[in-house]
Amino acid sequence: DTGVSQDPRHKITKRGQNVTFRCDPISEHNRLYWYRQTLGQGPEFLTYFQNEAQLEKSRLLSDRFSAERPKGSFSTLEIQRTEQGDSAMYLCASSLGAGTGRETQYFGPGTRLLVL
């Protein structure tokens, strides 16, 4: 499968615990995005990378959230001291980058987080 992959697909944790999610983009894609989706809503932008550089972060991304893309390939999203309000689907997407025909974002299957 050459699409975007995410791991794990499901995560149940207790409030206060730390969790880390991984995203593997399509191999030649240099842009990688993280979104969060709650039930009945559209995906909400969290952050994005161009290669290893994190170029933008949403106000939704509190200081408990951190994302990395150390070698410009896979990315991790860590949530520290999880809260029940963090329960959501975390989606990763990737694209070739700027320019006509290169901007389509392809989504992964998501990681569904439940904080008890």
Next chain:
Amino acid sequence: GENVEQHPSTLSVQEGDSAVIKCTYSDSASNYFPWYKQELGKRPQLIIDIRSNVGEKKDQRIAVTLNKTAKHFSLHITETQPEDSAVYFCAASWGYQKVTFGIGTKLQVIP
């Protein structure tokens, strides 16, 4: 920042009829407008997109129109089929960067 409004939130049509979903955006600088389809429990998948230098685009039974002056864009699905049932999201982007999504329209096609 960009704000995308989408309506209706739910839409039921008889098989074979047309479905129309409408969106408005707030940032006149937005120049890329993708539409995604999301089936229950699955990832969003791009079905069609349009750029700000184009007013209309069609792909088989799906068409999208863009009115930059009014900051409106719409999705039209003709000859709907049961497999078209899903949630559809409109979205807007500037500079091919982050995408701002609408709230979604749940389309039900009744056989």
